[in-house]
Amino acid sequence: MFDDLRDLYQEVIFDHNRNPRNFHVMEDADRKVEGFNPLCGDRLTLFLKLDGDKITDASFQGSGCAISTASVSLMTEIVKGKTESEAEDLFQKFHQMTTGKEEEVNLEAIGKLAVLAGVREYPARVKCATLAWHTLDAALKNEQESISTE
Amino acid sequence: MTTFPIEKIRADFPILQEKIRNKPLVYLDNAASCQKPQQVIDSIVHLYSHEYANVHRGVHALSVKATDRYEGAREKVKDFINAQSTKEIVFVRGATEAINLIAQTFGKTNIKAGDEILITAMEHHSNIVPWQMLCKETGAILKVAPINLQGELVYAELEKLITDKTKLIAVVHMSNALGTINPVKKIIAAAKARNIAVLLDGAQAIPHMPVDVQALGCDFYVFSGHKLYAPSGIGVMYGKQALLEAMPPYQGGGDMIRKVTFAETEYNVLPYKFEAGTPSIADVVGLGAAIDYLNVIGMDNVAAYEAELLAYATEKAKQIKGLRLIGEAQEKGAILSFVLDKIHPHDIGTMLDSLGIAIRAGHHCAMPVMDFFEVPATARASFAMYNTKDEIDVLINGIEDLIKIFG
The missing domain is CATH 3.90.1150.10 (Aspartate Aminotransferase, domain 1)
Incomplete structure (x- = not known):
């Protein structure tokens, strides 16, 4: 049943969808940015706590599909303790993994996030996976109150 | 069955x-788009293989043939929705273009600052945005009749929203998001009693039920071919002849004119007044074939x-x-x-x-x-x-x- 989808919907994704990590409002957040994917209606609010250029805490609220929820859940886990430039670097790698050609992707470099590599085969779902990262990008650049992927 | x-x-x-x-x-x-029967596909292949040229122009045999096919399809559309005349059948790209056409011609001529356009809360964006654009240009007001939790129009509320400022009621015949079929006869009767024009967005309804524009009594009925087992890129704007006559043209160009000098232009008769440029000839023929197919069933x-x-x-x-x-x-x-x-x-x-x-x-x-x-x-x-x-x-x-x- 749904064997063809095992690359896309790995168990880790179901797990993060059922029990999203860091899923709460952060009252004392330094950055708060909303991400919205109007095509699917995925909507999330990302909260960051910063110490200098270091991300000391990350959390989110919102609702979306399993791919977007797992993606933002995993992202909040992995960026904690990273510097802004390290997080930006991860964003670039993640972007490359989900949209780029296979040979260019170094899955080891992004650890756990590799479970989302499967979206590459589903162009309609790539934006579900990248919404979280575009939102993080906007939060780090502190440019906008809300961002949208279309 | x-x-x-x-x-x-x-x-x-x-x-x-x-x-x-x-x-x-x-x-x-x-509801997004229908598949096409072989008969429709064949009609397009046949046209391009044997009968294709531009329409309404050439004296040569192929142009005459292509024009016959093109106008023959218009006749089929007229019969399919029981319009009074082929003059009332205008070919456009789809329901969206039809609504934009009506907003930019009928709307701009008849709707002024302070006038009201009434739609429902279940409209497709294509029956919302053209009116918002028109309201912005003219200072008219867009009013929205509510729906209930079953997804039905609350008719009593719609009726309450009709005022002597209402110039147009634009309603979806069948909702693409909910499936709801609206009480359009009742709406039209209420509108007619107050001399208000009614546009029905039939994009979703047309493949699912018989549509008779004369029995309905609507002023405009619009639909897309691609939801009616016909090619994409073709659609129909039906309008009552007297209204269409009074409307200014939509786009200027070839085919919609009778006489052009640099001083002035005399527009062509209906329906050509609204069909500037070379139309999507093969798609119109395909639409005719789809209607033939549906008529058999x-x-x-x-x-x-x-x-x-x-x-x-x-x-x-x-x-x-x-x-x-x-x-x-x-x-x-x-x-x-x-x-x-x-x-x-x-x-x-x-x-x-x-x-x-x-x-x-x-x-x-x-x-x-x-x-x-x-x-x-x-x-x-x-x-x-x-x-x-x-x-x-x-x-x-x-x-x-x-x-x-x-x-």
Whole structure:
């Protein structure tokens, strides 16, 4: 049943969808940015706590599909303790993994996030996976109150 | 329904033989666009192979032939919706262009600052945005009649919103997001009593039921070919002749003129006044072929067969735990919009796709409807005359299986 989808919907994704990590409002957040994917209606609010250029805490609220929820859940886990430039670097790698050609992707470099590599085969779902990262990008650049992927 | 020739119909649609992800295609995205029968495909191939040239221009044999085919299709459309005259049938790209045309010509001429345009809360974006644009340009006001939790228009509220400032009521005949069929006769009667023009957006209704514009009494009726088993890129704006005569042209160019000098231009007669430039000739011919095809089956038979499909699908869907139907109007066409507890429509769409089932997941170009039901999106299975109860079983089993996986 749904064997063809095992690359896309790995168990880790179901797990993060059922029990999203860091899923709460952060009252004392330094950055708060909303991400919205109007095509699917995925909507999330990302909260960051910063110490200098270091991300000391990350959390989110919102609702979306399993791919977007797992993606933002995993992202909040992995960026904690990273510097802004390290997080930006991860964003670039993640972007490359989900949209780029296979040979260019170094899955080891992004650890756990590799479970989302499967979206590459589903162009309609790539934006579900990248919404979280575009939102993080906007939060780090502190440019906008809300961002949208279309 | 033993008389409905479902096997023959299915055999006429070559794409239904396709395998999707190694499984037989179950195509349930008909509200987005319908598949085409071989007869429609052949009509286009035949035109381009044997009868193609530009229309309304040449004295040569092929141009005459192509013009005959093109105008013949207009005749078929006229009969299909029972318009009074082919002068009332204008070919456009689709329902969207038709509404924009009406907004920019009828609207700009007849609707002034302070006037009101009345729509409903279940409109497709294509019957919202052109009016918002017109309101911005003219200072007119857009009013919206509400819907209830069944997804039905609250008719009494619509009636209350009609004032002596109301210049146009633009209503969807059948909702693409909910399946609701609106009480358009009642709306038209109320409008006529106050001399208000009525536009019906028939994009969704036209493939599912017989439509008689004279019996309805609407001023405008618009639809797209691609939802009527015809090619994409072609659609129809029906308008009452007297209204069309009084409207200024939409686009300027060839074919819509009678005489051009640098000083002035005399416009062509109806319907050519609204058909500037070389039209989508082959697509019009394809639309004619689709209408021929449907006439053999009979729209009454289509409606009866699809009502049976919808009743079957609704009953099965209601048995699924955690499934909530969005749109349960008493008068409803063959559309099943739903959400599942804790499973996002896009996940449903991808899961079903892996089983060869094509549905739509999203806001269906009706974001205000999503807001009303407080859902980000819905999954929508929309049926056509070539669908079967077996396919509905495949859908229902697929939904039950994916619920287990997400558990």
